[in-house]
Amino acid sequence: MSKNIDFYYFSPTGGTEKIGIYLAKSISECVVEHNLADKNAPVENPKNEFSVIAVPVFGGRIPAFIAEKLKSIKASGKKAATVAVYGNRAYEDALLELNNILNESGFCVIASGAFVAQHSMYPELAAGRPDEKDFEDLSCFGKKILEKLESGSEDQIKVPGNYPYKPEFSAPATPISTEACCLCKKCIAICPTDAICISENKLKTDITKCALCMACVKACPTHARILPPPMSEKIRQMLAKFKDIRRKNETYI
Ligand SMILES: Cc1cc2nc3c(=O)[nH]c(=O)nc-3n(C[C@H](O)[C@H](O)[C@H](O)COP(=O)(O)O)c2cc1C
Helix, strand or coil, rough: CEEEEEEEECCCCCCCHHHHHHHHHHHHHCCCECCCCCCCCCCCCCCCCCCCEEEEEECCCCCCCHHHHCCCCCCCEEEEEEEEEEEECCCCCCCHHHHHHHHCCCCCCEEEEEEECCCCCCCCCCCCCCCCHHHHHHHHHHHHHHHHHHHHHCCCCCCCCCCCCCCCCCCCCCEEEEECCCCHHHHHHCCCCCCCEECCCEEEECCCCCCCCCCHHCCCCCCCEEECCCHHHHHHHHHHHCCCCCCCCCECC
């Protein structure tokens, strides 16, 4: 496709962006990026006829503050493909929630996918994904989307999920900073919800604002930003059973 397309994404640790941009570039060489983590500008409405929208799955839902940002878009009937990226456990109601919000925003969702990336809280799960096989799946999905666009079809798709959705995910605790913290403020700058500040020469994290998205943990240059060890242990116990399973990517078109 020679025409520009819009690409909306939220990717605190990079997996969603890798998957979403690969799909977008398999549809068009000219991709206009909209990073939903951007705190300094409102989300722009799509200028082009087609958008790819990719978000991560948090607790079987999409992150609540990203849902709010997506609700502010006015798409006026423009077409979109949606992608929910999850860490090999389950995506549950996330894709349905994403599509319902985008339909309300005026998008005509013609294709959707649930793709797997390394788990951002437990990196041993789906380690190394997306991998070569995932990129093959994305190319194949991209081709099918192009064919559907070229056919002019406006057929909307049905995706799995339940309504009412699972309860909204809320952070039971926030990341903490160890003594290795050098107060470089990279975490403050990257936090998409402005949950981190400095108080009495120490980092403070507001649990009511923290989405537990892991952007601060990923960005910390001294690896001082970590999940509280009891929380990491609980997550390991919950997720270790999914380590030997390779979830397949799913597409709906
Ligand atoms: C707070 C939180 C909740 C998550 N919940 C789920 C989940 O319900 N199911 C799942 O399979 N993965 C879950 N994950 C893993 C992410 O969906 C996955 O790692 C995704 O790739 C993260 O996107 P990113 O790499 O763009 O940050 C969760 C991750 C976080 C940080």
